[in-house]
Amino acid sequence: MKEKKSVIFFRYALLTIGVILSCLPMIYMISTSLRPNGALYEYPPRFFPKLQDVTVENYQYIISQNKFYINFFNSVIVSVSTVALAAIISSGLAFVIARFQFPGRKVLFGFIIITMIIPGTTLIVPQFELAVKLKVVNKLWGLIPFYTAWVIPFSTFMIKGFMENIPDEIIEAATIDGADIFTVFFRIAIPLSTPAIASVSIFNFLTAWEEYPWANTVINDNAIRTLPIAIAGFFGQHQFTQWGYVFAMSALSLIPVILVFILFQKYFVTGLTAGSVKG
Template sequence: MKLTKKKIIHGLIYMILIAGMLIVVLPMIYMISTSLKPNGALYEYPPKFFPEWKEITLENYKYILEQSKFYRNFFNSIFVSVVTVVIAAFVSAALAFCIARFRFPGRNFLFTFIMLTMIIPGTTLIVPQYELAVKLGAINSLRGLIPFYVAWVIPYSTFMIKGFVENLPKELDEAIYIDGGSVFTVFFRIILPLTKPGIASISIFNFLTAWEEFPWANTVINDDLKRTLPIAISGFFGQHQFTQWGYVFALSVFSLIPILIVFISCQKFFVAGLTTGGVKG
């Protein structure tokens, strides 16, 4: 009886996992299949989830690759995302190191303030951020994206990396100080190398944040050549009085490539980061 009950529970768990996997995977499969259809076939009735073999075409991808601004938009997204990740990783690691290792007046208030900024909806800050961008002369420039993206991801990054720093024994720091090392030596020789899994896992989320962000980029950037990929994708909506879904999904497939590369490259660090971050020692 116990064995049968255990099998039933395992069966239910597998069914739930399979259902969850289908919910996540099916939209991506539909996106890819739609990108392989001609635009006219998207409005056929009854609709088909998969195109017939003779209907498969690469015209949507060919059209996207023939657009010179696509390469510029793609580079803009890569540049903004990579710079955001690098700056955020360094600043968050340094801030987490200071909060976790040093005792100074206002330390708890600083950390609490950083955490409170995480609960503020980003859309409520668009107006003051826009005014700040105008004063900084960062409108219609990639400089109007990077500083704000970094500011958005620093609170959560600091919170996560702080947990990794606290898991490191302070004896490592003391050994460096005894040998005549400075705070910078501890940070660059101990903290950064040993918190690499945590920084890598957080960097994946930071990359996704900068890569997929739409409202702020759409507010600040007006020049087609300075836009990022999400804005370029939105340009096909309503074009020629109807949405060209084939182009939309073809460009969306291209936008997935860097995300897959980043995740696959950092997968081992991502798994190690989640495991280490879940253990308090």
Template sequence: MSMKRKTWIQIFLHIILIAGLIIVVLPMVYMISTSLKPNGALYEYPPRFLPALDEVTLENYKYVLGQGKFYRNFLNSMCVSVASVLIAAEIASALGYVIARFDFPGKNFLFGFIVLTMIVPGLTLIVPQYELAVKLRVINSLAGLVPFYAAWTIPYSTFMIKGFVEGIPRELDEATYMDGGSVFTVFGRIIIPLAKPGIASVSIFNFLTAWEEFPWANTVLNDNLKRTMPIAISGFFGEHQFTQWGYVFALSVFSLLPILIVFICCQKFFVAGLTSGSVKG
């Protein structure tokens, strides 16, 4: 391939990447710019993508922060997301370790069933899940979110962590057994430390899933003080006879901050875990 052709290919690829970046970034830029506009400016014609400097205001953020329920909704989302991540990480790590290291009857069937559950849309199970939540008496409670969120993310987490565990040399397990260690010793001192990147990557994904989930939380929770951030944001739609888009986007910016912080801090684990787990799995 000639140098000229390679150059044109690189230029074409860069154009595609830049176009993709613009498509991804523009909605976020519009969200931030809209949150800095007064609500009246949202209906001006012709519309402007960015506000004028003399129009920039923090009133939308002040209003949102002045709502006492905002802090409660934010705390609810944080507690639910963290609890779901911890439960899913613990169960998926143990399950991934067992499937990757041991042979037992029904192993292939179990792993195939786990993979199968990954392709079932969550909304198709909302009716039986609701009936189960009623029987467990967790309706209108944060306890009605955590076990279901964990159950949704365990199959994917197990699939990824299994691939990571298979990349850990078995000689380390055998050396631990020779030193008198048990299965639990291998799991706690060998597998968990070496599989941290994989566990961290799926935990980031699980956190995003729990933090952003709306349909199930809206179905289970009725009390405003027990609702999560996505439901709190939806509460501004149609309020006062029309949607206060400035409030909606200001609250959306606050909701986005934990996600950005988690991803920026753990980005290297996320990339490493996805690539390694997908290849080994």
């Protein structure tokens, strides 16, 4: 079936417009971060700065501050820990639910599905009360277990779907060879579910990396702040916002996300299409 050239051209044209609209805000962010703070209210406003105005002084300022590294490092610790814990815990949960019959299995899985429907922020008040009881307010430990708990339902749901599809013969063959359940789990189930685990891990990374409401509630000290609260803190001074700094810091904090996205692009799609999880 041959399609008309004009139809194909029309598709590309529309898609290009769409992509421009998608990327425009980010380009504007970067172009704003490259001009001096005083030029932000210039008239007429410009999409791109005048060439002679282009400066990296906002980046220099952000990078020269220790705070940025601390915030960046905090975000890395929190995101990586969340990803690792969630991957291990959800795989175990998913494996058992997918492959074994035990009392309460249906109830457990039903509960996991229900918690997927309740947005995490709804629970912010009782979870805060819990954080206070556990004395983890103003600590990174006040973030990691909570993020892990938030992402476990989705992760379990997705990985379970994958583990159900492992052919019975493979597992039976291993059992006949005398393998115990740990061996089957670590040697067979996990390696065969790698695509699912990888794709949920990417989403979990993004979730933890960008989370704002909970971190803003639990964390006080500058030295424990993650990047989103640090960025929002720049903006907080309502009478005087230094947009150049805000956007320079934002651009820097997007780098790891874009790297992860580009490196693991393949898994993104696998994850989305296998169980269809929203990032």
